[in-house]
Structures are given as C-alpha cells and as structure tokens.
Amino acid sequence: MARGARRPPPLARSALDRAAHHRTDPEWLEAAWDRARILVVSDGRALAAEGRLVLLRSTELPVASDGALPERMFLGVDADGVPYFAVAQDLPDVPGAAPVGLREVGHELSDLDAGLLITAVSLHNWHSRHRYAPGSGAVMEAREGGWVRVDPDGTHAWPRTDPAVIVLIHDGDPGPAGRCLLGHNAAWTRPGAPAGPRRYSCLAGFVEPGESAEQAVVREVAEEVGVAVRELHYEGSQAWPYPGSLMLGFSAVADPDAPVRLDPTEIADARWFSRADVRAVLGGATGYDFAVAPPSSIAHYLISEWAFA
Secondary structure (H helix, E strand, O other): OOOOOOOOOOOOOOOOEOOHHHOOOHHHHHHHHHHOEEEEEEOOEEEEEOOEEOOEOHHHOOOOOOOOOOOOEEEEEOOOOOEEEEEEOOOOOOOOOEEEEHHHHHHHOOHHHHHHHHHHHHHHHHHHHOOEOOOOOOEOEEEHHHOEEEOOOOOEEOOOOEEEEEEEEEOOOOOOOOEEEEEEEHHHHOOOOOOOOEEEEOEEEEOOOOOOHHHHHHHHHHHHHOOOOEEEEEEEEEEEOOOOEEEEEEEEEOOOOOOOOOOOOOEEEEEEEEHHHHHHHHOOOOOOOEEEOOOOOHHHHHHHHHHOO
C-alpha cells in the first residue's frame, strides 16, 4: 500500500480540544454548562439535520419523567472556546431531525461533529458498562466531567479502550490484477442479516494479554483463514465504540496460492478479490456478488487505500 501523507481514517478526525485540565475544575464545568452546546445520545445514536448534529442548550434539554438529572460528559471546547457536553437520555423531538449512528453517517460528518459523536458514544458506552465497582459491587459515581467513576471507598476507574487489530491482506501486486483477501464474518449470515450481496471485509480480532499488535495480526489471520502473512505495515487507527474498541489498522502480504482454511465459527467465507473488481464495487458498480465494509469503518478505509494506491 502507498506510503506518505494520506487522509486519516474516517473516525480519526476531530476539531475538538479535549481541554482535559478543565475536568478537575467543578466551578468551571458548572459555568460552562450554562453556555455549552449539548449532544444527546441514546443507544449509540444522536439527532442530525441537514448533515449536522443537533446540539441543544441546557435550557432545551427535556426533563426526565422522574426529574432526575442526566450525567454530564464534558467533551471539550472548539477553536472559539465554546464548551461541548453530552448527556445520555431519550432523544428529543426536533422538527426536521432524525436519529443517526456512526456507522451510517460518521464519514459524512464535519471534523467537529465526528469528534463529538464518537467521543460521546465511546464515553457513554464505558459509563453504561462500569456502573459498579469491580471489587465491591458498590455503585460508582461519575466525576471530573464524566471522565472518572468513583466508588464510596474512593477507588477510581477511568475509561477503558480495548485494542483490536484489523488487516488488509494483499498479494503485493501493485497493478489492476493485484488481489486482496477479504472475509465474510459468520455473524453476518445469521437470521436478520441484511439482504443483498454478501459483505466482505478485512480480518480483525482483539489483542490478547501479553501480545503485541503485530503478533495479534499474525495470530488472528492464521486462526481465521489459515494463511501466513508477512511485510506488516501499520496504516492508521480509529476508535470503534461497539462497545469500546480502538482499531489498529495494518496491511500485510500473503501468498494467494496458499490454501485458505476457514474457522467456521468466525468466518463463513473468504475469497481473493482483484483490485479492478474492488475498485468497481467501491465506485458503486452493480452486478457484483459482493459488497465491502461501510464507509465509516476503518476496514473500508484500508480497502480503499489499497484499491486506489
């Protein structure tokens, strides 16, 4: 794959200054809340209208039926010093707005909106999965603008991210006949899967304890398709809050004549695709029996970077 300056992965963009020094200043946070723009998230979705996120003032937030106040998550400030927060609650009714998720629109958002949405969803997912202290089971309270949870004994917990690797495997041929190896995840063949051409994507998996990212690439590929890879190159990363991963993107070379041996619990099918065919599908051509990963994913980024290198 081509080296040098390139566009970043779609969800590795942000025009937001996280301004972490404000998180420990409760007076500043309280004053900032009154002038902040606030993003409401619910089940990984937010409201958008005309390609932009809907941001509210504190006085515009709907009041919960029990009168409870939502936990505030301080996201940062923009170049003009405007503070941004997120809250997790039911999405309000806003004329002309519709719920959207990162998978559908992440690649279409501005740098500011992309940074706001992925940070808000990632942070809320962490809060929802860490409401109780792992040692005692006591309820933990959010503090420091939503970036810490504390139990009654004063034990702190900070947001956690799970490192995962994802790899575009190719044969090293730079021409239109060059090929890449993509897999169709077994989970995508289950009842309720979307109709249409089968979706194929890069191989991926979590980094295990005591393992480097590069070792994880080699192991995951061997486990899922039985192929040996070489010439690993790091290509970029992006957060993927489903529920809390950091996707570390790689490319690697493999022998297209080597037998592909599937792990059927993980991969339902894996095939080598020509660069010409992948380019056509990425360009919207019809009549092909496969589709590729959605545009907001780093898999789509890796496939596109290889296809148009």
